[in-house]
Amino acid sequence: MLTLLTDFTIQNVMIGAALLGIVSGVLGSFAVLRRQSLLGDTLSHAALPGICIGFMLAGTRDLPMLLAGALVTGALAALAMLALTRTTRLKTDAGLGIALSISFATGVVLLTHIQTTGSAGQGGLESFLFGQAAAILRSDLYLMGGIGALALAIVSAFWKEFKLVSFDPDYARTLGLPVLALDVAITTIIALAVVIGLQMVGVVLMAAMIVAPAVAARQWSNRLGTMVVLAAIFGMASGLFGALVSATARGLSTGPLIVLAASVIVLVSLAIAPGRGIVWEWLQHWKNRRSLPARRVLTTLYRLAAEHGDPAYPAEQSMLDAYHGTATASSLERLKSRGLISAVAHAPEFTPHWALTPSGIIEAETLLGRREAEPGI
Template identity: 85%
Template sequence: MTMLAFLSDFTIQNVMAGAALLGIVSGVLGSFAVLRKQSLLGDTLSHAALPGICIGFLIAGVRDLPVLLAGALVTGAVAALLMVALTRTTRLKTDAGLGIALSLSFAVGIVLLTHIQATGGAGHGGLESFLFGQAAAILRSDIYVMAAIGAVALALVMAFWKEFKLVSFDPDYARTLGLPVLALDVTITVTIALAVVIGLQMVGVVLMAAMVVAPAAAARQWSNRLGTMVALAALFGMASGLFGALVSATARGLSTGPLIVLAASAIVLVSLAIAPGRGMVWEWLQRLKDRRALPSRRVLSTLYRLAAEHGNPAYPAEQTMLDAYHGTSTARGLERLKARGLVARAAHAPEFTPHWVLTPSGITEAEALLGHPNEDENQ
């Protein structure tokens, strides 16, 4: 099968569209959950969606996706409100409130699912697929429903961008400005619940939490700006969705949902490793650079202190004296400082041994390194 024929397959198109849509929405909304240190929120909302799916099925009597997702949204919102109520009216921390809401709602969902399966009948067929997702069963009409829910979620983010941003970073300041912080918290939570609802059929209740957290966590490693982070999270989420869908379509017997989550997890690992300024490789290189620069910094500090003690910024320090003071050869460190223009060779008649003086740049560098001791003394 050629690539064109492969991509023109109706089922594959549906799966790829659904996976890309899921990745974009969950990446955008998951950013706020990660920044608010509520990564467990996605897990709670996804598990809280299960009783809503079962209740929606009991009301509709058939596996009607809009009704099931509406039920999932309602129970997810109820679980979120329960968490907010527990953390604001008791001494429980956020993680404890999320854990209680998660376990309680999921237990109710399992009981309802068991009851539905025990009643028999063909109408409940495939209902348990919401636990782990079944992307291959997604229909074009399901894509339209997901797109509509995603559009509502993204529209809320755009409409309340400044408010969401302020509440996420500094809720106390937002409160002093007169903003309804509680209402905004609830709105953010419900909006994240919309992202969870979108992914239930693709990746399921159990794995949906990863889609809320992983793209945002990866994006956080690459940027300190919210706008850039949200855009990267959407890109990473979409890439994960498309990769998982393509691999699942080309490899027989591999589920789409787990592959999407694995792809997102791989992006997180790569970001943790190589992201500039935050990645482990970057930090290792920085530590190596600092370790190599340490001898030079010590020599620079010694030259500065000698000049300060003699009251002469251009005091020539003998290299052999520096060697004796540091207990090792300082030649390499001095050459590195010279290459950076921080020190210079100096003659000191009648002695013929090498002497070194600080340059104006070296004095400035040493003052910055030592915390501007001269300024402290003058004060």
């Protein structure tokens, strides 16, 4: 393992994967919260014609020129989507779908044209479709790091504005904020994240890197700051895992492994995240079903007490059994252990009787949705 970590190529791949994961996790959080998960897919596919145009202008596979072209066409596709949704009755998903299909079709046509020209410099250009992490150079990392730092700096500088526009654009508009300009800014920096990942995971898989870390992080937190940090951590972990596995396993591409790692994190988060995970919801459902009989007995005691105008009204256990059509002993013991009811004597009878405690009254009112007690309670 240490030998692998000292390999120059593997170091480049790991650093690039980590940078990609951090930036895509942070910026993807805003896309997910704005319900624009398809935005990453649109921008990544819209980058293909820009890559081709950049190659045609440079005449060679010059990475800065290719990425600049990808950024321009990606941003133009995003702006076209915004224009469609704001000037027509099209929904956001329809606008994204139109921008995606037209951009990618244009990119495929340009790529085919370049390949038929027989240019010596076009070799490996198609690798941007699925990524080629092993081809990353140290100079490429400097470029990726600079773009990523710029994107994160913009997010940091306009954190409050981006947060407000993402959650409540109407309120942001009443405060006088330039909502349209902020929308364009958010979309542009997401395009920056897409540009960073093109060489690592490619046009086709980049959308997953925008969405997956953010979706996983959303399961663990309801706070934007915490979600962004978790998304960056999940993205970085996915990148490092994919890079290490591809370095140790022969014939496995780095990009797909990074996306698979991110997908695993998403599945685990969807399953076990507290408060939102499937397992958590199943446990809550099981607890609710188990406590339902006790809740019914508690509300029955409350209604009997309200009917008799006595908060300490002693209800006979056999009467509760007859009312519910089943034995209520286990439910009564459960309520007693929680301090919601207490066993009371009711002379001259010697059968078990139960009465609500003050805590039981409050609990029953909560279950019945009453803020105030019935008269006499």
